[in-house]
Amino acid sequence: MTQDTLLVMSGIDKAFAGVPALRGASLHVGYGEVHALIGQNGAGKSTLLKILTGAYRKDNGTITFHGRSVDFSSPKQSQQGGIATIYQEVNLVRLQTVSENVLLGHEPRRFGVIDWRATHAKARRILRGINVEIDVTQPLENYSLAVQQMVAIARALALNARLVVMDEPTSSLDDREVETLFRVIRQLRDQGVSVIFVSHRLDELYTVCSHITVMRDGQTVHQGELSHLGKLQLVSSMLGRNAQDVVQEGRTGFERARPGDDVILDAQLLERAPRVHGVNLQVRRREVVGLAGLLGSGRTETARTVFAAEPPRGGEVRFKNRVVRWKTPHDAIRDGVAFSGEDRKQDGIIPDWSVRENLTLALLPRLTRAGIVNRAAQQRVVEKFARRLNVRCASYDQPIRELSGGNQQKVLLARWLCMNPDLLILDEPTRGIDVGAKAEIQRLISELAGEGLGVLMISSELEELIEGCHRVTVLRDGRPVASLQEGDLSESRVLSAMAHDAHQPTLESDAHEGQHHAGHD
């Protein structure tokens, strides 16, 4: 590598319990360079960053940083080595003062006693260096997230960091705050500090980054100057779809039933700050509707809002031709909605519980007479649905945590199918599960729709959406920017709506564009 490369990671391998997360990944960052690192969930970018910062140890490969071969064994070590990380949730001590957060552990001292006057002055000076004028004696939590990030950057400068890693720093900032952050990033660059910038907002990458590394399936699939890479190319390399192929690709999906005419779900102008703004959704019987969008586009939030996990603050939901005002998931479930979240561990399974109990959790009230659970009926349900979904387990008494991801997902699907719902909401139903189970689940969704269910499905995989859905609504920044029916439904159209690519206008994205910008506060 050349002299002016600050960081060279090459041939990095990493496996978790035998499952490879990184396969020969590489990342090169030059001095004073703002470098974009992108990839879908599970592409391996956070694993790569965690190896860089010492949170994980690599299995194979080499890392050279500032001319020396390094292998950090803890985040503390990498920090001492000159790498600072700024997370989306700022990893600082929020109740302490700004000065302390900038200088903790490095306060100026006299005879071992902290010299507060000098500490405050030094913190103020460093912050002023990046044009932030705030009262450094206030607790950090009194300031907005944007300021907290600035403080984290100031700390990086105080510790003489050469490389600052920013993991989705803009995801909870408003436009003005983003602008400020960018100004500081440029300042860092001019001072010779390099920045690795992770974001899913493509516009931002083009505004602030000069170089880019794209990751997919644990490998580095593209690296180079960002100006040489168009947005559409970028998205297609991220998703692994060749732009030309995409345009020509035919539809090879399953045999699909024609959607019925009766609308099950009709949501109008849903509002739930900060991620859901004026979303309209319709799902008919026998119809699979997809929700597409990059991470942070508000697709998960939209689904949760419909399900009343976070009830809407505005708009109207009609369910089976009746206006409903669900306050909790309990209400939505009672009326016939089912929801399987994207985070199986946090929002789905009860890890220590058996397959049997996990499967029937939502159905329990209906298996109960006078407060007593009918075990025989429970057993019948478990057998029927575990069989139908082909759940592989040693016994129904086995704790669900011992099952593979795919089988856990099947149990969770069974939890909802045994409820015989009218509407099934699936957030990333096939994420992180093996190929066989994935195909089974996709086939099942299509079958279920054929039987009269309405399905609302979120997926990061375009292929899954295109092949499985009758209709796809694309969200960007919490707003619907395109609704593609069979006929217009193609990967390239979804891609360009997601990427907001001006050269490939979609039917609705132009119309929404003005509104999008005006609506941003």
Added chain:
Amino acid sequence: MALSLPTSTRLAPATLLRGQGALVALVVLVAFAAFRYEGFFTLYNASTFFRYNAMFMLIAIGMTMVILTGGIDLSVGSVAAMTSVIAALASPHGAGVGLLAGVAAGAAIGLLNGLVITRLRVEPFIATLGTFLGARGIAQLASGQAAVSVDSSGGFARLGQGDWLGLPVPVVLVIVVFLAGLFLLRSTRTGRSIYCVGDNEDAARLMGFGVDQVKVLVYTISGLLAGVAGVVLAAQFGAGQPVEGVGWELTAIAGVVVGGTLLTGGRGSLFDTMVGVTLLGLIFNILNFENGKGVISIDVFWQNVIRGVFLLVVVILQSNSTRRKGE
């Protein structure tokens, strides 16, 4: 161009009020009592009041440090009882030996707490529950289930009953400990790390602080100060008291919380704790005067009710303000 970011100083009135609420209440109560009761605003009352409450203050200072790290120490009451017995047993060898024995025994229990919490990874609540029982057991074993008289010849009793420079000796001890604690927390990196551990343990580790060492340190300090309180207890009543100290840990926790220290750690100050403990003690002092006036008659039993209600109001206020912050 200096940027004017939205500083969003959500320094809501509630926060301010919570910070100073206890102090305001204290001032109001003192003014009220001074106006209403003859003999309240006297040197004698003040001296008696602080001499007795000094023990709670000592314990509460240690408890504050533990709570700042997000932990809790239930063992302090038992430890005080235990050390009062040990100090009384050692008192024939001289006041200094008695003091040292009591303090060392307390520190040893505290060290044990810290090690169990950091090495065995037992939750602080359970670990200190263990020493809560264990220390009480040792107190009863060592004392043979009865109060152990202190040796009156060696001047040990002065540690509880005497005066120094016109101040009750226990109060002098509190002042010394308070100032030392203030210095530790405010002006040393160790002190700052106590706050950081309770604020965000991961961040503290990332910033290079030895989280486990900090925890061991605060539990040891808490045990040590409970030891000092036990010595004062023995000296004040002229005997080691194996059955005293019941519920002291809760008095201390209540005092710390009323003072405004966050139970989840990371924020609080020794000064607030002093105010909180004084406030709680004052309520009962005032009740005594009120009863003494004979106008009304409030049972001492109301003490606990009032203390509980106080705690309730404070934690509800705390929970509201932290919840708003979290959202």
Added chain:
Amino acid sequence: MLATTETPTPRGRRPFTPSSALIALLALVLYNIVANPNFLTLNSLNINMTQSATILIVAVGMTFVIATGGIDLSVGSVMAISGAIAPLLFLDRGLSPIVALPLAVILPLCAAALCGAFNGLLVTRFRIQPIIATLVLFIAGRGVAQVVSGGALVNFTGASFTALGTTRIFGVNIQVFLMLAILVIATWVMRSTLFGRYVVAVGGNDRASRLAGVPVNRTRITVYVISGVLAGLAGLITIAVNSSSDANLVGQNMELDAIAAVAVGGTALSGGRVTLVGTLVGALFIQLLRYTLLVNGVPDAAALVVKAAIIIAAVALQYRRK
């Protein structure tokens, strides 16, 4: 059809693996049988069972609370409250005994239920940590009991109310049967009722439970009410056994014994894994340990030290197993 198994063989009816506490309990029993000829007499068994009864009744309620990931420090004070209210009723000369006796059981239990509801409300609506929320009643509750009783010891030797603690059936005290009945019912509730399933679900993963339609807050409030009622009952038994009520002493340190029994028994303090049988084992173990030390001339005080060490060891072991 159940497809092939790559996963390890099922551990049978898994929930109650023979815990270390059970082995320790059996060892203690064996030791006593060998070393203490009087141990296997009805009288000594009755003593041990009678003394475990109140601990266990409270510990059952505590198990429900801990199963949801909470804790209830107020049980001792709630015992004192119910123990203070009951004598007011059955000693009231204005009430005929036929009315007074049932009232003396029902009203204290209602008060205890109210205390539990109060705890539950603090935990759910105000989102206060359970330790602190129940600390409020722990402190104030005993004061309430003292205020109710006037703080004086109430003696009622010979009152028919004492039957609740002194009646013997086949030479065994009535509260032992009460305790067993409660244990059986609680086990059944935990295993076979909707509510019981919800309790474990909430403790296992409250976010997932909420998304599956489980009424999380209602479940939480209910477990605190159950804990309150059972503590109230234990308070009634305690005063019946003593033929006197002393608000200062009834239920003192009970929260610690109950938590210790639950923890030693193998219920996870973080919630989600419950064994009521374990709680029984834990309560019996703690009682038998005290008895064994006492019989061998080791004072109660030393038993405290041993108890402390054992609780810590049990919890530390639990952590290792995770």
